[in-house]
Amino acid sequence: MSASASDRAETLWQLVRYIVNGVVATLVHYGVLRAGLEVLHLPSAGLANFIAAIFGITVSFAGSRYYVFRRADAPILRQAARFGALYAAIACVHALILFVWTDLCGLDYTLGFGIALVVQVVGSYFGNRYLVFDA
Numbered sequence: 001m002s003a004s005a006s007d008r009a010e011t012l013w014q015l016v017r018y019i020v021n022g023v024v025a026t027l028v029h030y031g032v033l034r035a036g037l038e039v040l041h042l043p044s045a046g047l048a049n050f051i052a053a054i055f056g057i058t059v060s061f062a063g064s065r066y067y068v069f070r071r072a073d074a075p076i077l078r079q080a081a082r083f084g085a086l087y088a089a090i091a092c093v094h095a096l097i098l099f100v101w102t103d104l105c106g107l108d109y110t111l112g113f114g115i116a117l118v119v120q121v122v123g124s125y126f127g128n129r130y131l132v133f134d135a
Contacts, residue, residue: 014068018125021063029056030113037109045109046099049116053091060087060124069133082132090120090127 032055036048061083066072071079094116101112 014129015125017068018064018128021060021068022121022124024063025056025060026117028059029053032056033109033113044099045102045112046095049098049109049113050091050095053087053094057083057087057091064128064133069128071133074133079132083128086124086127086132090123093123094120 029052032052033045033049036042036051037045040048042048042051061080064083065076065079097116097119098109098112101107101115102109
């Protein structure tokens, strides 16, 4: 296999790993969101989502570092700082989307979560690949 074909194959497997990692992190995020709204009865979907995002982000970082991009050789503090900055921005956008969708418009938070998730997936893959893990 040529170097370019090998690079394409690795990129494809990286995308597959990214999807698997993302599904796991999303399940954690959504589970904490539901618990916040339905068990703890938090008064705001935006607030509950922001809290839930912290849990999902933590799972996503570990998976990205060790599984998706396989860059555990790089300094963890540098990666964590970059990852944190990227995901802080993404979490704010995610919370804002859910706040507007659910709290202001009165629409179902599950659908709002899905819309915010699409924005998150695109931003996080490219941000992680090119800004955090330099893969």
